[in-house]
Amino acid sequence: MCGRYSLAVDTQQLRLHFDVDIATADWLPTYSVAPSTPVPIVRERTNERGLTTAVWGFRPKWATADGPRPINARLETVATNGLFKDAFVSQRCLIPMTGYIEWVPAVDSSGQSFKQPVAIATPNQRILAAAGLWAAYRDTSDDPWQVTCTVITRQAVDASGDVHDRMPVVVPPSLWDWWLDPKRPGQPIDCKELSHGSDTVAKQLMAWPISRRINHVRTIDPTDQSLLDLVR
Template structure:
């Protein structure tokens, strides 16, 4: 995942306040378990506040065991009913800002990364969980990205894509109110993401992006096309 926008960009694009991600400067590679900005709404003294907060990629609900799975993706087809995600789908929804994302093609010489993007910022549907650290007393956020069958340029490389959300659905998706009609919201997400998918395109990038351990997340050449 690639989130090049700074906190000022994100605040302006999402009409949000700076939360814990007040110092976000943008990176060109976000890997699972990395902290990254998410946009969420929450009630504070009966007022709804939209904030940009840090969260780690890999959902870890408060009820989950330490050794349990930390899914980075949730399938749109089952997210509203799955035991892992249905509670968050009901009342802990977020947007995951990204400028683009990576998918990999298997070739005889190894995995070839492709960068999939649009002309401007993107907002993927996500779910978040808040968990209190018993040792420090601090709250941490984790998140997962909702995916669907590919309808964008990634379909040539991978069969899934993030569920991207158009601005006219942001308010209803981010609202801290519980969702009563889950089927309708799922259908709205499917329609919205299909429209965004029409604007997406892909190109091959350098294989150095494959090594999350060694790659420099601040390296802008990660997203440049190669022959």
């Protein structure tokens, strides 16, 4: 599962990194991105690569207002799951992140159990491109369309596997055009290609414990860089 991530770069850096044609998203470095947050995604439409904003929590246009808003989709079933399969065909995206956060069981000096947050990223915290899906909805015909997204996850390997059993599917640059192409219908066999591509990036990841301050989503400043500092 990927339930929190960081994106410690700004809009201009994202534009350059993904070579986008148009950017409507406005982003500042953020070290704690939580579900339901509007986040930048990269997608292709009408032969343009765009950096746009989507709410993290997937809602297709046919879903009810009180239905689930999954933040993750499992790679093993995403191409056939009824909630995601239509988006997998032609509404694929990249979700930029510079790392992600998981929690592991721990015990303090007094014997009290707690969840220790752990940051996972490359050593230089470079920009990663997680495979994602997007969908748009509106509650009435008079409302504007709202774009939403979900992160595709897979069985964890290497550093991430020491922390949690799931990790985002990270797409290497060599597969960006292939993954984003809306004219290419997504097929279940694509999941194998994604898995192989993600293996390469996963080997570069490292993990380190961070402050438990990050657990308090409602009170922390998500732009506080010290949230990802190593703690002993």
